[in-house]
Amino acid sequence: MNSKSNLILTPSILEFSDSAHFFAEFVKINKNQSHPISGRQISRQLNWPASLIVDIIKKRKPLTPQRAGEFARFFELNSMEFERLISISLMETG
Numbered sequence: 732m733n734s735k736s737n738l739i740l741t742p743s744i745l746e747f748s749d750s751a752h753f754f755a756e757f758v759k760i761n762k763n764q765s766h767p768i769s770g771r772q773i774s775r776q777l778n779w780p781a782s783l784i785v786d787i788i789k790k791r792k793p794l795t796p797q798r799a800g801e802f803a804r805f806f807e808l809n810s811m812e813f814e815r816l817i818s819i820s821l822m823e824t825g
Contacts, residue, residue, distance in 0.1 A: 738761075738764065738766055738768060739761055739768060739773065739776075739806070740757075740760050740761060740764070741757060741806045741808070742756045742757060742760060743812065744808070744812045744815045744816045744819070745811065745812060745815055747819070748819070749819060749823065750787055750793070750794035750799075750816075750819055750820065750823060751787060751788050751789070751790050753816075753819075754770070754784050754787050754788050754794075755788045757770075757773075757784075758770045758773075758784065758788065761773070770784035770785050770788070771784070771785075776805070777801055777802065777805055779798065779801075783798070793820070793823040793824045794816075794819065794820045794823060794824075795820055795824055796817055796820045796821055796824065798820070799816045799817050799819070799820035800813075800817065802816065803816050803817070
């Protein structure tokens, strides 16, 4: 797991084949912390619409390559994870 801070954890995108399951796990592990953080709070930190993470999880909206890049940079994903997240976003929007 990667971490931007001690408060927000990110599961490895390499373990997932779509953004919905990745973000569902992302929200789940961050709700189970001693200082829980919601998907809306994370969206705000990324300057995304408040409901975007929930919309991605519920497959109402796709993860765009632009948003995938923003997420990867914000959480400092390594190059392999960055490429995997971009690849998934391209498959979902393409």
